[in-house]
Amino acid sequence: MTIEIPIGGLIHHYVTEKKSIRWISNLYGVSTELIRRRLKQYGVPVRHGGEAIETQWINNPARRKKQSEFYLSNVVKSGQEHPNWKGGTEINDSGYILQYDNNHPKSHKNKVRAHRLIMENYLGRYIDRSEVVHHINGNRTDNRIENLLLMTNSEHSKYHWSLKR
DSSP: OOOOOOHHHHHIIIIISOOOHHHHHHHHTSOHHHHHHHHHHTTOOOOOHHHHHHHHHHTOHHHHHHHHHHIIIIISOOGGGSTTOOOSEEEOTTSOEEEEOTTOTTOBTTEEEHHHHHHHHHHTSOOOTTEEEEETTSOTTOOOGGGEEEEEHHHHHHHHHHHHO
16 A cells, blocks of 8 residues: 655645745655655755755744753853752762852862852961861861861871870
8 A cells, every 4th residue: 555645745845835844744654664665766965964954044044043042041141141040059978068159279160169169368378289178177167267277188187096095
């Protein structure tokens, strides 16, 4: 049994309206392969995926404008300009407050531990690799300058070892 697909309708949908083979196959309730064979049988050149998208963008300026407005309003923006911005702070799994700062030399994924930023602001310089900011009361979210103490790595290790004994 052969399924009759009218040549006029097929060419109208595929060539004039620039509909996809999948869209046409859904319309007639047949496989995409059958539509492809019929197009070749009628001498219509079959578009490839990239050509179909390119044709769709060229012939639909309203969609192109809508897409570019979305891109400019959401995708290009980052940090405070992004619509999903939640203030730039979060608490990591270790309990430290992380602050968004994409220009900091010690940032990891554009975030820095807030107590380091507070101490650096207080000192007026970046913290050296051999230095650690210690929370005096042990509360990692208490970032008041009175609760922060700058120590060397060695001093910090000795302090915590002395607490264990």
